[in-house]
Amino acid sequence: MKTHARVVVIGGGVVGCSVLYHLAREGWTDAVLLERSELTSGSTWHAAGGCHTINGDPNVAKLQKYTISLYKEIEELSGQATGFHMTGGLMLASTPERFDWLKALSAKGRYQDIQTEVISVEEAHALMPLLDPACFVGAVRTFVDGHLDPSGVTHAYARSARKLGAAVETHTRVTDIKRLPDGGWQVITDHGTIQAEHVVNAGGLWAREVGRMVGLELPVLAMEHMYLLTEDMPEVAEINRTTGKEVAHAVDFDGELYLRQERGGMLMGTYERACVPWSPLDTPWDFGHELLQPDIDRIAPSLEIGFEHFPAFQNAGIKQIINGPFTFAPDGNPLVGPVRGLPGFWSACAVMAGFSQGGGVGLALANWMIHGDPGFDVWAMDIARYGDWASLAYTNGKVQENYSRRFSIKFPNEELPACRPYKTTPIYDRLLAAGAQMGDGWGLEVPLWFAPEGVRDVFSWHRSTDFEHVAAEVAAVRGSVGLSDISGFGKFRVTGPRARAWLDGILACRIPAPGRMTLAPMLKEDGKLIGDLSLACLTEDEYFLAGSGMAEVYYMRWWEQHLPPDGSVRVEAIGLGLVGLAIAGPNARKVLAKLTHEDISAEAFRFMAIRKLDVGFAPCLVGRVSFTGDLGYEIWMKPEYQRHVFDRLMAAGEEYGIRLFGLRAMNALRLEKNFGGWAREYRPLYGPLEAGLDRFVAYEKPADFIGKAAALKERASGGTLRLRTFVIEARDADVIGDEPIWLDGAVVGWVTSGGYAHNSGVSMAMGYVPKEHADADSGWEIELLGARLPARLQRAPIWDANAERMRG
Numbered sequence: 001m002k003t004h005a006r007v008v009v010i011g012g013g014v015v016g017c018s019v020l021y022h023l024a025r026e027g028w029t030d031a032v033l034l035e036r037s038e039l040t041s042g043s044t045w046h047a048a049g050g051c052h053t054i055n056g057d058p059n060v061a062k063l064q065k066y067t068i069s070l071y072k073e074i075e076e077l078s079g080q081a082t083g084f085h086m087t088g089g090l091m092l093a094s095t096p097e098r099f100d101w102l103k104a105l106s107a108k109g110r111y112q113d114i115q116t117e118v119i120s121v122e123e124a125h126a127l128m129p130l131l132d133p134a135c136f137v138g139a140v141r142t143f144v145d146g147h148l149d150p151s152g153v154t155h156a157y158a159r160s161a162r163k164l165g166a167a168v169e170t171h172t173r174v175t176d177i178k179r180l181p182d183g184g185w186q187v188i189t190d191h192g193t194i195q196a197e198h199v200v201n202a203g204g205l206w207a208r209e210v211g212r213m214v215g216l217e218l219p220v221l222a223m224e225h226m227y228l229l230t231e232d233m234p235e236v237a238e239i240n241r242t243t244g245k246e247v248a249h250a251v252d253f254d255g256e257l258y259l260r261q262e263r264g265g266m267l268m269g270t271y272e273r274a275c276v277p278w279s280p281l282d283t284p285w286d287f288g289h290e291l292l293q294p295d296i297d298r299i300a301p302s303l304e305i306g307f308e309h310f311p312a313f314q315n316a317g318i319k320q321i322i323n324g325p326f327t328f329a330p331d332g333n334p335l336v337g338p339v340r341g342l343p344g345f346w347s348a349c350a351v352m353a354g355f356s357q358g359g360g361v362g363l364a365l366a367n368w369m370i371h372g373d374p375g376f377d378v379w380a381m382d383i384a385r386y387g388d389w390a391s392l393a394y395t396n397g398k399v400q401e402n403y404s405r406r407f408s409i410k411f412p413n414e415e416l417p418a419c420r421p422y423k424t425t426p427i428y429d430r431l432l433a434a435g436a437q438m439g440d441g442w443g444l445e446v447p448l449w450f451a452p453e454g455v456r457d458v459f460s461w462h463r464s465t466d467f468e469h470v471a472a473e474v475a476a477v478r479g480s481v482g483l484s485d486i487s488g489f490g491k492f493r494v495t496g497p498r499a500r501a502w503l504d505g506i507l508a509c510r511i512p513a514p515g516r517m518t519l520a521p522m523l524k525e526d527g528k529l530i531g532d533l534s535l536a537c538l539t540e541d542e543y544f545l546a547g548s549g550m551a552e553v554y555y556m557r558w559w560e561q562h563l564p565p566d567g568s569v570r571v572e573a574i575g576l577g578l579v580g581l582a583i584a585g586p587n588a589r590k591v592l593a594k595l596t597h598e599d600i601s602a603e604a605f606r607f608m609a610i611r612k613l614d615v616g617f618a619p620c621l622v623g624r625v626s627f628t629g630d631l632g633y634e635i636w637m638k639p640e641y642q643r644h645v646f647d648r649l650m651a652a653g654e655e656y657g658i659r660l661f662g663l664r665a666m667n668a669l670r671l672e673k674n675f676g677g678w679a680r681e682y683r684p685l686y687g688p689l690e691a692g693l694d695r696f697v698a699y700e701k702p703a704d705f706i707g708k709a710a711a712l713k714e715r716a717s718g719g720t721l722r723l724r725t726f727v728i729e730a731r732d733a734d735v736i737g738d739e740p741i742w743l744d745g746a747v748v749g750w751v752t753s754g755g756y757a758h759n760s761g762v763s764m765a766m767g768y769v770p771k772e773h774a775d776a777d778s779g780w781e782i783e784l785l786g787a788r789l790p791a792r793l794q795r796a797p798i799w800d801a802n803a804e805r806m807r808g
């Protein structure tokens with residue numbers, strides 16, 4: 001075995017082998033994969049081998065499409081068959097709600113060039129004669145889905161990687177990993193030690209244990225999973241004979257089942273509600289090529305539906321039931337990327353659909369390691385979406401919820417209950433008492449809207465019970481004053497003698513003078529957006545940044561990678577060490593003025609100013625800014641003051657009819673100002689010009705900020721996309737994101753977010769379209785629940801286009 005390598009990949013499952021292959025393909029051949037047993041000895045060997053392109057997140061769907069396209073390539077290079085059968089597939093709906101959901105999913109795929117077709121039950125029956133048409137209402141057909149040989153694929157990746165010069169060592173178990181003083185890693189195995197610049201954790205079922213070797217508690221949990229294999233079935237032989245094809249792959253969502261042909265019989269698997277975690281605390285090292293005891297009672301309710309929906313199974317003999325474990329992150333998406341605080345340590349784990357996603361994960365990770373960037377938008381599977389708060393117990397609860405809901409509909413207004421409440425702000429009880437309907441903001445309870453006694457969300461694709469109440473919250477803000485808990489923002493403090501110079505190089509904006517704030521786009525080297533923050537200068541060497549709460553670890557990882565080694569700059573994530581309240585509306589100033597002795601007149605406390613101010617008794621940091629686009633203040637304070645400040649603001653606002661508002665009202669308010677948000681309008685896919693943030697980019701500033709050259713190029717070329725806002729002729733439902741945008745009968749773009757702008761009384765959407773079409777005066781349509789609705793471009797904000805209210 002080598003003693004030195006540029007990269008050590010731990011784990012010879014489908015994911016580790018894919019990572020090794022992609023590294024070698026990109027030229028990093030000084031890479032060695034270590035596998036404690038034979039290749040495939042984790043969850044890989046007993047997988048059902050199904051693969052699909054469709055995913056709820058369109059960017060993950062894109063990587064799945066890439067994965068499937070790889071199989072030919074690795075088969076040719078390695079000479080190892082992958083056993084890939086492209087049977088095509090059907091996603092079946094038993095209820096109209098499910099059919100709506102499938103139509104929306106299929107529409108999402110449209111702009112990603114993922115071919116799907118909405119078909120009738122009769123058409124579905126013709127394609128998949130095993131189904132009983134009486135049990136379904138319709139289907140979506142997919143074309144590049146199929147199944148493969150899990151072992152063949154894994155060996156094809158490994159052999160291809162070897163051919164390109166990478167090494168694979170089997171029967172070599174990593175027992176410990178140590179950080180070297182020079183920044184590299186020492187990987188200790190039962191066959192010696194290897195020094196490496198980079199280590200990839202692709203430990204699959206043991207990813208958690210491998211993480212613990214470097215002090216990480218990864219949010220990963222294995223679940224038991226069962227599928228059955230039938231004896232040969234005459235009905236299958238008949239389909240093969242008459243069509244000359246294999247039986248199409250099928251997902252029966254309402255039965256919570258998937259099925260495909262396996263030799264002359266069928267395979268049927270289920271994500272049962274009564275799911276069971278496997279080895280929730282520690283994964284045994286002696287678990288190998290073995291299976292778990294099947295528990296037929298647990299899957300019986302699903303099988304009963306399956307046998308009813310696919311009657312031929314009733315006469316089929318069951319040959320075997322496979323029960324094997326595989327891993328999940330709390331949201332079911334992989335955990336990929338560099339690990340914060342551990343330079344050169346990479347994660348490629350929690351890949352629950354290795355045969356759909358393994359290729360994309362390998363490509364993204366190899367790009368990231370070699371070129372410093374994944375090369376795609378991998379936000380949905382970036383390990384940085386979780387922080388320390390995603391503990392073992394939290395992961396356990398959320399993974400079970402996710403597993404048991406794998407085939408369930410998630411309505412746009414639905415909030416999932418597991419592991420809640422978890423993080424709360426000090427005014428949580430006050431908000432609940434006021435009727436707050438809470439949402440889950442990455443572990444934090446955040447108010448979505450405030451309901452009168454006896455009213456709550458009814459989950460729906462259409463406007464629901466919250467509509468009129470959110471409208472009233474919006475009216476309170478625009479008409480007088482509203483108050484909201486904004487503690488969920490990510491908050492950061494940057495200090496030190498070189499803080500200003502450092503920020504000047506990290507952020508694309510001009511760094512404000514003391515007492516001033518600015519919007520601060522943050523770019524990566526290729527000029528794409530990796531942050532949308534607000535930056536406040538408190539003193540020359542103290543700065544306050546606020547941005548999306550879910551990006552806290554993501555931002556910190558980036559900043560820590562770029563901090564000067566001499567300690568002249570310090571960055572700190574404040575988390576809930578600072579909580580916030582926002583007041584907004586034309587009477588906001590009058591409310592605040594009642595609680596402070598200082599002059600906060602329009603002249604003394606201007607728009608985008610920030611200052612320390614006592615509010616009531618409490619020392620606060622107050623910025624004159626509001627995401628509502630109205631006259632407003634963001635008030636930051638230590639948690640122990642929040643109840644006091646809340647009570648005082650509510651009392652001071654009483655004479656103005658102050659009203660609490662939640663995130664849904666905030667959405668309605670920001671939409672009519674054309675304000676975008678992180679992970680929707682602003683993502684690593686878009687440049688600042690494309691996203692309309694170029695006015696905050698200081699192209700001419702002397703500092704050579706990250707992404708400057710690329711941003712200048714984008715400005716010169718005009719980029720390729722434009723963010724646009726639309727008003728849609730919607731009737732009883734509004735867009736949520738990812739719907740296709742049509743122009744003159746062709747799909748040209750996609751919606752990033754939207755909703756009903758109550759104050760303006762219109763349904764709105766924001767989304768990206770190619771720049772050459774971006775100013776078309778007519779011909780726009782937005783697809784919503786299977787219908788193409790006329791839309792018009794809303795160039796200037798529909799409300800307060802000159803920002804007089806916000807600046808007044």
Ligand SMILES: Cc1cc2nc3c(=O)[nH]c(=O)nc-3n(C[C@H](O)[C@H](O)[C@H](O)COP(=O)(O)OP(=O)(O)OC[C@H]3O[C@@H](n4cnc5c(N)ncnc54)[C@H](O)[C@@H]3O)c2cc1C
Nearest residue numbers: 011013015036042043044048049050174204205353354355
């Ligand atoms: C019953 C069942 C059906 C499934 N069906 C499908 C399906 O139809 N389609 C699909 O896409 N996915 C399916 N899956 C999921 C799929 O199996 C996983 O997504 C995939 O196997 C994950 O691969 P991996 O490489 O991440 O992990 P693993 O396969 O667990 O591989 C990890 C490897 O790392 C090695 N390792 C761990 N620690 C060390 C160490 N310290 N030193 C050296 N080596 C180490 C292990 O021995 C193992 O070989 C199914 C899973 C099950 C259980």
